[in-house]
Amino acid sequence: MKLERKPVAFQLRSLLPELRTLQQKTNAAFQPPKSIDLHSRFIALNSQIKLAEELDASRFYAGALYAYLEAARHYGMLDAPALDAAAQAKVKNDLAAATIRIGASSSDDSIAQLFLERAASYTTHPDGSPPSADEWRGARVILDQVLPSYYAAQKPATPSAMPSGKTIDITLVRWPYT
Amino acid sequence: MRQIRKTSLILAILGLLATLSSPTVAQNSQVKAEITRLQKSLKENPISDPDLKSLASMITDALKAAEDAANGGQLYLSLERLGQAEDLLQGARSAADKAEVDKTGLAAFEERWGKASLRLAALDKDAHAREWKDSPLTIRALAEAAQGRAIPCSKAAEDSPPQRAQKMASSMSDKPKGRLTFQSSAPR
Numbered sequence: 001m002k003l004e005r006k007p008v009a010f011q012l013r014s015l016l017p018e019l020r021t022l023q024q025k026t027n028a029a030f031q032p033p034k035s036i037d038l039h040s041r042f043i044a045l046n047s048q049i050k051l052a053e054e055l056d057a058s059r060f061y062a063g064a065l066y067a068y069l070e071a072a073r074h075y076g077m078l079d080a081p082a083l084d085a086a087a088q089a090k091v092k093n094d095l096a097a098a099t100i101r102i103g104a105s106s107s108d109d110s111i112a113q114l115f116l117e118r119a120a121s122y123t124t125h126p127d128g129s130p131p132s133a134d135e136w137r138g139a140r141v142i143l144d145q146v147l148p149s150y151y152a153a154q155k156p157a158t159p160s161a162m163p164s165g166k167t168i169d170i171t172l173v174r175w176p177y178t
Numbered sequence: 179m180r181q182i183r184k185t186s187l188i189l190a191i192l193g194l195l196a197t198l199s200s201p202t203v204a205q206n207s208q209v210k211a212e213i214t215r216l217q218k219s220l221k222e223n224p225i226s227d228p229d230l231k232s233l234a235s236m237i238t239d240a241l242k243a244a245e246d247a248a249n250g251g252q253l254y255l256s257l258e259r260l261g262q263a264e265d266l267l268q269g270a271r272s273a274a275d276k277a278e279v280d281k282t283g284l285a286a287f288e289e290r291w292g293k294a295s296l297r298l299a300a301l302d303k304d305a306h307a308r309e310w311k312d313s314p315l316t317i318r319a320l321a322e323a324a325q326g327r328a329i330p331c332s333k334a335a336e337d338s339p340p341q342r343a344q345k346m347a348s349s350m351s352d353k354p355k356g357r358l359t360f361q362s363s364a365p366r
Binding site for chain 2: 006009010051058060062063065066067108118120121126134
Protein backbone atom coordinates (compact mmCIF):
# COMPACT_ATOMS: atom_id res chain seq x y z
CA MET A 1 0.00 0.00 0.00
CA LYS A 2 1.54 3.25 -1.13
CA LEU A 3 0.35 6.19 0.92
CA GLU A 4 3.03 8.78 0.60
CA ARG A 5 1.91 12.17 -0.54
CA LYS A 6 1.58 12.69 -4.29
CA PRO A 7 4.04 15.23 -5.73
CA VAL A 8 1.52 17.85 -6.88
CA ALA A 9 0.05 19.62 -3.86
CA PHE A 10 -3.51 20.82 -3.64
CA GLN A 11 -3.53 24.61 -3.88
CA LEU A 12 -5.47 25.56 -0.79
CA ARG A 13 -7.45 28.78 -0.66
CA SER A 14 -10.32 30.39 1.18
CA LEU A 15 -13.65 28.74 0.40
CA LEU A 16 -15.73 31.66 1.66
CA PRO A 17 -17.55 32.24 -1.68
CA GLU A 18 -18.52 28.58 -1.90
CA LEU A 19 -19.58 28.49 1.74
CA ARG A 20 -21.76 31.58 1.34
CA THR A 21 -23.41 30.06 -1.72
CA LEU A 22 -24.01 26.77 0.07
CA GLN A 23 -25.49 28.60 3.07
CA GLN A 24 -27.85 30.50 0.78
CA LYS A 25 -28.93 27.28 -0.91
CA THR A 26 -29.41 25.64 2.48
CA ASN A 27 -31.55 28.51 3.74
CA ALA A 28 -33.66 28.36 0.59
CA ALA A 29 -34.12 24.60 0.97
CA PHE A 30 -35.26 24.95 4.58
CA GLN A 31 -38.98 24.81 3.79
CA PRO A 32 -41.68 22.47 5.05
CA PRO A 33 -42.12 19.56 4.77
CA LYS A 34 -38.40 19.00 4.16
CA SER A 35 -37.38 21.23 7.05
CA ILE A 36 -39.47 19.04 9.36
CA ASP A 37 -38.83 15.60 7.87
CA LEU A 38 -35.09 16.16 7.49
CA HIS A 39 -34.53 18.37 10.50
CA SER A 40 -31.53 16.42 11.82
CA ARG A 41 -29.96 16.51 8.35
CA PHE A 42 -30.33 20.30 8.27
CA ILE A 43 -28.73 20.55 11.71
CA ALA A 44 -25.77 18.46 10.53
CA LEU A 45 -25.52 20.51 7.33
CA ASN A 46 -25.59 23.86 9.10
CA SER A 47 -23.07 22.74 11.71
CA GLN A 48 -20.66 21.65 8.99
CA ILE A 49 -21.04 24.96 7.17
CA LYS A 50 -20.39 26.81 10.43
CA LEU A 51 -17.34 24.68 11.19
CA ALA A 52 -16.02 25.23 7.67
CA GLU A 53 -16.49 29.00 7.98
CA GLU A 54 -14.67 29.08 11.31
CA LEU A 55 -11.82 26.98 9.96
CA ASP A 56 -11.65 29.17 6.88
CA ALA A 57 -11.52 32.31 9.03
CA SER A 58 -8.66 30.74 11.02
CA ARG A 59 -6.86 29.93 7.76
CA PHE A 60 -7.18 26.22 8.43
CA TYR A 61 -7.98 25.77 4.75
CA ALA A 62 -7.51 21.99 4.60
CA GLY A 63 -9.91 21.50 7.48
CA ALA A 64 -12.28 23.99 5.88
CA LEU A 65 -12.21 22.01 2.62
CA TYR A 66 -12.98 18.78 4.46
CA ALA A 67 -15.88 20.36 6.37
CA TYR A 68 -17.17 22.08 3.21
CA LEU A 69 -17.23 18.78 1.31
CA GLU A 70 -19.01 17.13 4.23
CA ALA A 71 -21.56 19.95 4.12
CA ALA A 72 -21.93 19.47 0.36
CA ARG A 73 -22.63 15.79 1.01
CA HIS A 74 -25.32 16.62 3.56
CA TYR A 75 -26.86 19.13 1.16
CA GLY A 76 -26.88 16.58 -1.64
CA MET A 77 -28.66 14.09 0.58
CA LEU A 78 -31.62 16.46 0.95
CA ASP A 79 -32.88 15.73 -2.56
CA ALA A 80 -31.07 12.55 -3.59
CA PRO A 81 -33.55 10.10 -5.15
CA ALA A 82 -33.67 6.37 -4.43
CA LEU A 83 -31.69 4.22 -6.86
CA ASP A 84 -33.00 1.22 -8.77
CA ALA A 85 -30.86 -1.81 -9.65
CA ALA A 86 -29.52 -0.26 -12.84
CA ALA A 87 -28.61 2.95 -11.06
CA GLN A 88 -26.91 0.96 -8.31
CA ALA A 89 -24.81 -0.88 -10.89
CA LYS A 90 -23.87 2.48 -12.40
CA VAL A 91 -22.77 3.72 -8.98
CA LYS A 92 -20.39 0.77 -8.69
CA ASN A 93 -18.95 1.40 -12.16
CA ASP A 94 -18.60 5.13 -11.62
CA LEU A 95 -17.01 4.56 -8.24
CA ALA A 96 -14.46 2.17 -9.71
CA ALA A 97 -13.66 4.65 -12.48
CA ALA A 98 -13.25 7.54 -10.04
CA THR A 99 -11.01 5.45 -7.80
CA ILE A 100 -8.77 4.56 -10.73
CA ARG A 101 -8.65 8.19 -11.82
CA ILE A 102 -7.64 9.39 -8.36
CA GLY A 103 -5.11 6.59 -8.02
CA ALA A 104 -3.48 7.49 -11.32
CA SER A 105 -3.37 11.21 -10.57
CA SER A 106 -0.08 12.81 -9.66
CA SER A 107 -1.91 15.27 -7.42
CA ASP A 108 -2.50 14.92 -3.71
CA ASP A 109 -6.20 14.06 -3.94
CA SER A 110 -6.26 12.29 -0.61
CA ILE A 111 -9.34 14.19 0.58
CA ALA A 112 -11.23 13.05 -2.52
CA GLN A 113 -9.86 9.57 -1.84
CA LEU A 114 -11.30 9.67 1.69
CA PHE A 115 -14.77 10.39 0.32
CA LEU A 116 -14.39 7.66 -2.32
CA GLU A 117 -13.38 5.24 0.42
CA ARG A 118 -16.53 6.22 2.24
CA ALA A 119 -18.63 5.64 -0.86
CA ALA A 120 -17.00 2.24 -1.30
CA SER A 121 -17.78 1.36 2.31
CA TYR A 122 -21.42 2.26 1.66
CA THR A 123 -21.75 0.05 -1.39
CA THR A 124 -19.64 -2.95 -0.36
CA HIS A 125 -19.98 -4.37 3.12
CA PRO A 126 -17.27 -6.71 4.45
CA ASP A 127 -19.91 -9.15 5.71
CA GLY A 128 -21.62 -9.27 2.32
CA SER A 129 -24.85 -7.67 3.53
CA PRO A 130 -26.70 -5.49 1.01
CA PRO A 131 -26.33 -1.70 1.25
CA SER A 132 -29.30 0.30 2.47
CA ALA A 133 -31.18 2.69 0.20
CA ASP A 134 -29.56 5.61 2.02
CA GLU A 135 -26.10 4.15 1.43
CA TRP A 136 -26.72 3.89 -2.32
CA ARG A 137 -27.97 7.48 -2.32
CA GLY A 138 -24.96 8.55 -0.26
CA ALA A 139 -22.51 6.98 -2.68
CA ARG A 140 -24.24 8.67 -5.64
CA VAL A 141 -24.10 12.03 -3.86
CA ILE A 142 -20.37 11.66 -3.28
CA LEU A 143 -19.82 10.95 -6.97
CA ASP A 144 -22.18 13.61 -8.31
CA GLN A 145 -21.84 16.43 -5.83
CA VAL A 146 -18.90 16.01 -3.47
CA LEU A 147 -16.28 15.21 -6.12
CA PRO A 148 -17.31 18.08 -8.43
CA SER A 149 -17.22 20.42 -5.42
CA TYR A 150 -13.74 19.11 -4.63
CA TYR A 151 -12.44 19.74 -8.15
CA ALA A 152 -14.11 23.17 -8.24
CA ALA A 153 -12.31 24.05 -5.02
CA GLN A 154 -9.01 23.51 -6.80
CA LYS A 155 -9.77 26.35 -9.18
CA PRO A 156 -9.40 30.02 -8.28
CA ALA A 157 -12.43 31.48 -6.53
CA THR A 158 -14.93 33.20 -8.74
CA PRO A 159 -16.32 36.51 -7.50
CA SER A 160 -19.84 36.29 -6.16
CA ALA A 161 -22.38 37.19 -8.85
CA MET A 162 -24.79 38.49 -6.26
CA PRO A 163 -24.39 42.09 -5.12
CA SER A 164 -24.21 42.43 -1.38
CA GLY A 165 -26.96 45.03 -1.35
CA LYS A 166 -24.92 47.04 1.13
CA THR A 167 -23.03 50.21 0.40
CA ILE A 168 -20.75 52.32 2.51
CA ASP A 169 -19.60 55.89 2.12
CA ILE A 170 -15.99 56.58 2.94
CA THR A 171 -14.94 60.13 3.65
CA LEU A 172 -11.24 60.79 3.72
CA VAL A 173 -10.22 63.65 5.95
CA ARG A 174 -6.75 65.08 6.01
CA TRP A 175 -5.97 66.42 9.44
CA PRO A 176 -4.07 69.65 8.87
CA TYR A 177 -1.90 69.58 11.97
CA THR A 178 0.00 66.38 11.36
CA MET B 179 -19.01 19.99 31.43
CA ARG B 180 -19.62 17.72 28.44
CA GLN B 181 -17.90 20.32 26.26
CA ILE B 182 -14.74 20.47 28.35
CA ARG B 183 -14.48 16.69 28.26
CA LYS B 184 -14.92 16.79 24.53
CA THR B 185 -12.11 19.29 24.40
CA SER B 186 -9.75 16.93 26.22
CA LEU B 187 -10.49 14.06 23.90
CA ILE B 188 -9.99 16.29 20.85
CA LEU B 189 -6.51 16.86 22.23
CA ALA B 190 -6.02 13.09 22.22
CA ILE B 191 -7.12 12.88 18.59
CA LEU B 192 -4.73 15.67 17.64
CA GLY B 193 -1.93 13.73 19.28
CA LEU B 194 -2.79 10.62 17.29
CA LEU B 195 -2.92 12.55 14.02
CA ALA B 196 0.39 14.22 14.77
CA THR B 197 2.03 10.80 14.87
CA LEU B 198 0.50 9.95 11.50
CA SER B 199 1.72 12.91 9.53
CA SER B 200 3.15 10.68 6.81
CA PRO B 201 1.22 7.40 6.64
CA THR B 202 2.94 4.24 5.47
CA VAL B 203 2.20 0.53 5.72
CA ALA B 204 3.73 0.61 9.17
CA GLN B 205 1.36 3.38 10.14
CA ASN B 206 -1.58 1.38 8.88
CA SER B 207 -0.44 -1.22 11.39
CA GLN B 208 -0.24 1.56 13.95
CA VAL B 209 -3.88 2.41 13.27
CA LYS B 210 -4.84 -1.25 13.63
CA ALA B 211 -2.94 -1.44 16.90
CA GLU B 212 -4.80 1.59 18.22
CA ILE B 213 -8.13 0.04 17.19
CA THR B 214 -7.20 -3.15 19.06
CA ARG B 215 -6.17 -1.16 22.10
CA LEU B 216 -9.49 0.68 22.24
CA GLN B 217 -11.46 -2.53 21.71
CA LYS B 218 -9.56 -4.12 24.58
CA SER B 219 -10.11 -1.07 26.77
CA LEU B 220 -13.84 -1.16 26.08
CA LYS B 221 -14.01 -4.87 26.85
CA GLU B 222 -11.96 -4.72 30.05
CA ASN B 223 -13.51 -1.51 31.31
CA PRO B 224 -17.04 -1.26 29.88
CA ILE B 225 -19.01 1.95 30.14
CA SER B 226 -21.24 1.51 33.16
CA ASP B 227 -22.54 5.02 33.69
CA PRO B 228 -26.29 4.83 33.00
CA ASP B 229 -26.20 8.26 31.35
CA LEU B 230 -23.62 7.08 28.84
CA LYS B 231 -24.71 3.53 28.09
CA SER B 232 -25.96 4.37 24.61
CA LEU B 233 -22.41 5.32 23.72
CA ALA B 234 -21.09 1.77 24.05
CA SER B 235 -22.74 0.44 20.90
CA MET B 236 -21.79 3.58 18.97
CA ILE B 237 -18.14 3.14 19.97
CA THR B 238 -18.21 -0.55 19.05
CA ASP B 239 -19.72 0.30 15.66
CA ALA B 240 -17.16 3.03 14.99
CA LEU B 241 -14.28 0.72 15.92
CA LYS B 242 -15.71 -2.04 13.71
CA ALA B 243 -15.96 0.42 10.82
CA ALA B 244 -12.38 1.56 11.43
CA GLU B 245 -11.20 -2.05 11.53
CA ASP B 246 -13.05 -2.96 8.33
CA ALA B 247 -11.59 0.06 6.57
CA ALA B 248 -8.07 -0.71 7.77
CA ASN B 249 -8.41 -4.35 6.68
CA GLY B 250 -9.60 -3.13 3.28
CA GLY B 251 -6.57 -0.86 2.88
CA GLN B 252 -8.67 2.29 3.28
CA LEU B 253 -6.33 4.12 5.63
CA TYR B 254 -7.97 7.52 5.46
CA LEU B 255 -11.41 6.11 6.17
CA SER B 256 -10.04 4.00 9.01
CA LEU B 257 -8.41 7.09 10.50
CA GLU B 258 -11.62 9.07 10.24
CA ARG B 259 -13.63 6.31 11.92
CA LEU B 260 -10.94 5.74 14.54
CA GLY B 261 -11.07 9.44 15.37
CA GLN B 262 -14.83 9.19 15.88
CA ALA B 263 -14.44 6.12 18.11
CA GLU B 264 -11.65 7.78 20.08
CA ASP B 265 -13.81 10.87 20.45
CA LEU B 266 -16.72 8.89 21.87
CA LEU B 267 -14.69 6.55 24.07
CA GLN B 268 -12.46 9.16 25.65
CA GLY B 269 -15.48 11.40 26.11
CA ALA B 270 -17.31 8.61 27.93
CA ARG B 271 -14.26 7.84 30.07
CA SER B 272 -13.79 11.48 30.96
CA ALA B 273 -17.48 11.96 31.70
CA ALA B 274 -17.50 8.91 33.93
CA ASP B 275 -14.57 10.30 35.88
CA LYS B 276 -16.76 12.51 38.01
CA ALA B 277 -15.20 11.88 41.39
CA GLU B 278 -13.09 15.02 41.44
CA VAL B 279 -15.92 17.25 40.23
CA ASP B 280 -18.42 15.65 42.61
CA LYS B 281 -16.02 16.32 45.46
CA THR B 282 -15.09 19.93 44.81
CA GLY B 283 -17.75 21.00 42.29
CA LEU B 284 -17.21 24.10 40.21
CA ALA B 285 -13.66 24.65 41.44
CA ALA B 286 -12.58 21.34 39.92
CA PHE B 287 -14.26 22.22 36.65
CA GLU B 288 -12.61 25.64 36.55
CA GLU B 289 -9.20 24.10 37.15
CA ARG B 290 -9.64 21.51 34.38
CA TRP B 291 -11.04 24.13 32.03
CA GLY B 292 -8.09 26.43 32.67
CA LYS B 293 -5.53 23.71 32.00
CA ALA B 294 -7.29 22.55 28.84
CA SER B 295 -7.57 26.13 27.56
CA LEU B 296 -3.86 26.70 27.96
CA ARG B 297 -3.06 23.49 26.10
CA LEU B 298 -5.49 24.38 23.34
CA ALA B 299 -4.04 27.83 22.90
CA ALA B 300 -0.56 26.32 22.57
CA LEU B 301 -1.81 23.69 20.11
CA ASP B 302 -3.57 26.32 18.03
CA LYS B 303 -0.33 28.26 17.73
CA ASP B 304 1.57 25.08 16.85
CA ALA B 305 -1.02 24.10 14.26
CA HIS B 306 -0.52 27.30 12.32
CA ALA B 307 3.23 26.89 12.42
CA ARG B 308 3.26 23.20 11.52
CA GLU B 309 4.92 22.19 8.27
CA TRP B 310 2.61 19.87 6.33
CA LYS B 311 4.50 19.54 3.05
CA ASP B 312 5.30 15.85 3.57
CA SER B 313 1.80 14.84 4.66
CA PRO B 314 -1.19 13.85 2.58
CA LEU B 315 -3.75 16.64 2.69
CA THR B 316 -6.32 14.43 4.43
CA ILE B 317 -4.12 14.12 7.50
CA ARG B 318 -3.85 17.87 7.72
CA ALA B 319 -7.59 18.27 7.12
CA LEU B 320 -8.55 15.84 9.89
CA ALA B 321 -6.13 17.50 12.29
CA GLU B 322 -7.33 21.01 11.44
CA ALA B 323 -10.98 20.02 11.71
CA ALA B 324 -10.34 18.58 15.18
CA GLN B 325 -8.37 21.69 16.09
CA GLY B 326 -11.14 23.92 14.80
CA ARG B 327 -13.73 22.19 16.95
CA ALA B 328 -11.64 22.30 20.09
CA ILE B 329 -11.55 25.98 20.97
CA PRO B 330 -15.27 26.67 20.32
CA CYS B 331 -16.05 23.60 22.43
CA SER B 332 -13.81 24.89 25.18
CA LYS B 333 -15.38 28.36 25.10
CA ALA B 334 -18.87 26.90 25.03
CA ALA B 335 -17.99 24.74 28.03
CA GLU B 336 -17.22 27.73 30.19
CA ASP B 337 -20.63 29.23 29.70
CA SER B 338 -22.76 26.20 28.82
CA PRO B 339 -26.15 25.86 30.56
CA PRO B 340 -24.89 23.21 33.05
CA GLN B 341 -22.00 25.48 33.99
CA ARG B 342 -24.27 28.48 34.40
CA ALA B 343 -26.49 26.32 36.58
CA GLN B 344 -23.47 25.23 38.59
CA LYS B 345 -22.31 28.81 39.02
CA MET B 346 -25.76 29.76 40.28
CA ALA B 347 -25.86 26.71 42.50
CA SER B 348 -22.41 27.43 43.88
CA SER B 349 -23.70 30.63 45.36
CA MET B 350 -26.26 28.60 47.29
CA SER B 351 -24.52 25.31 47.98
CA ASP B 352 -21.02 24.11 48.72
CA LYS B 353 -21.24 21.10 46.45
CA PRO B 354 -23.18 21.74 43.27
CA LYS B 355 -23.64 18.72 41.05
CA GLY B 356 -24.53 18.65 37.37
CA ARG B 357 -26.04 15.83 35.37
CA LEU B 358 -24.47 14.85 32.08
CA THR B 359 -26.61 14.01 29.09
CA PHE B 360 -25.59 12.70 25.70
CA GLN B 361 -27.11 13.80 22.41
CA SER B 362 -27.42 11.41 19.51
CA SER B 363 -25.04 11.81 16.60
CA ALA B 364 -25.81 13.43 13.26
CA PRO B 365 -27.28 11.41 10.37
CA ARG B 366 -24.83 9.63 8.11
